[in-house]
Amino acid sequence: MMRLLLSLLMIAALAACGTAPTKEQEGAAVEERKPVAGETVDRPPVKPVAPTAKPLVEKPYAGSPLRDPSNILSKRSIYFDYDSNLVKDEYKPVVAAHAKYLQQNGGARMRIEGNADERGSREYNLALGQRRADAVRQMMQLLGARAGQIETVSFGEEKPKCGQHEESCWWQNRRGDIVYQGE
Numbered sequence: 009m010m011r012l013l014l015s016l017l018m019i020a021a022l023a024a025c026g027t028a029p030t031k032e033q034e035g036a037a038v039e040e041r042k043p044v045a046g047e048t049v050d051r052p053p054v055k056p057v058a059p060t061a062k063p064l065v066e067k068p069y070a071g072s073p074l075r076d077p078s079n080i081l082s083k084r085s086i087y088f089d090y091d092s093n094l095v096k097d098e099y100k101p102v103v104a105a106h107a108k109y110l111q112q113n114g115g116a117r118m119r120i121e122g123n124a125d126e127r128g129s130r131e132y133n134l135a136l137g138q139r140r141a142d143a144v145r146q147m148m149q150l151l152g153a154r155a156g157q158i159e160t161v162s163f164g165e166e167k168p169k170c171g172q173h174e175e176s177c178w179w180q181n182r183r184g185d186i187v188y189q190g191e
Contacts (some may be wrong), residue, residue, distance in 0.1 A: 020183070024110070033111075034051050047093070058147075072141075073109070080102060083102045086102060086140075086184040086185075086186070087182060088183065091128075091138065093139035106148060107148040107152055108151070108152065110152075110154070111152040111154075114188070116141055117157050117158075118159070118187060119168070119187045120139075120145055120160045120185070120186055120187075121163055122137030122138050122162040123137050123162075123184070123185065124136045124165050125165060126173070126181070136159065137163055137164045140182075145158045145160050165181070
């Protein structure tokens with residue numbers, strides 16, 4: 009008897025959870041207008057296009073787009089401000105281009121290597137380099153790259169591009185480098 013009562017209560021609870029169908033929203037009204045006889049429409053004149061000496065379509069690069077110096081994919085370093093892991097606006101198109109390449113090439117794999125300048129402790133710089141690499145990876149994933157295509161690693165201050173001890177050099181070491189598998 010108790011089982012029957014419990015079963016009925018559960019059925020009643022499940023039935024109460026159902027939602028009633030909603031009424032579809034009606035579309036917006038469209039007003040059809042016809043031109044009045046004698047009415048004219050002012051339109052700007054069409055200017056002729058002069059032929060250019062340079063072809064509109066550039067000759068495609070024979071090799072990989074990743075190595076074509078005129079292709080944005082050949083840019084592989086994302087630079088950061090001091091003590092920051094925020095991707096600067098000027099590097100967002102580079103990140104977006106690499107994300108799109110990964111999205112269109114499912115077999116492609118990359119490693120993002122986070123780096124820092126020499127200021128700060130070794131441990132801090134390793135953590136900062138990792139945050140920088142992770143920030144680039146996260147942006148690529150938000151733009152459509154799959155997580156399995158991207159690996160991150162931090163080298164901290166261990167792989168400087170410039171070895172001088174001044175700001176004109178340090179900015180080059182605050183970066184995330186993109187390295188594709190097989191390169």
